[in-house]
Amino acid sequence: MxxxxxxxxxxxxxxxxxxxxxxxxxxxxxxxxxxxxxxxxxxxxxxxxxxxxxxxxxxxxxxxxxGVFFDPVADDLDDALSGARIKWVAIPGDSPVVGQTISDLDIRARTGISILAVERGDQTIANPESSTELLADDILVIVGDDDAHQALDTLLSKSG
The missing domain is CATH 3.30.1120 (Arylsulfatase, C-terminal domain)
Structure with missing residues (x-):
């Protein structure tokens, strides 16, 4: 150069x-x-x-x-996160979880999913408290393996 x-x-x-x-x-x-x-x-x-x-x-x-904003990820972190997937999942209006809190639903224990954030309209609730109520059309930013994602899909569905 x-x-x-x-x-x-x-x-x-x-x-x-x-x-x-x-x-x-x-x-x-x-x-x-x-x-x-x-x-x-x-x-x-x-x-x-x-x-x-x-x-x-x-x-x-x-x-x-x-590189002011860049913090390199350690190579060994790839192994620690293998199988983990981050996804954005919308809560349907007719979901049985609407109106309940993260704590009420015991999402982590029931599904293995961790909720990183809740996007609600123009607002983002980062690292939501367990007392955060889930509303119709909220978008959950979640992390977990494929089985955990499937378990959450079942919980969010009408038959959940």
């Missing part, structure tokens, strides 16, 4: 990043702080603008590239 920096009088600064396997990534930083981002498959091609962004959004993108 090679980086070229060019002063653009009256405009700002241009950075061109040429990748060894082809392609040129260009960022133009305007004097007002906005950024234009371009991509060319070949140095001789005309560039295609990918997007324009504000200085603040560009800083957020830079933080993401830098």
């Amino acid at each position: 090679r980086v070229f920096e060019t002063q653009l009088p009256g405009v700002g600064q241009r950075y061109q990043i040429t990748f060894s396997d082809g392609g040129v990534f260009t960022i133009v930083i305007h004097n007002d702080g906005s950024r234009q981002v371009f991509w060319r498959d070949d140095p001789d091609d005309d560039g295609k603008e990918l997007f324009t962004t504000t200085e603040r959004d560009a800083q957020k993108l830079a933080e993401i590239f830098e």
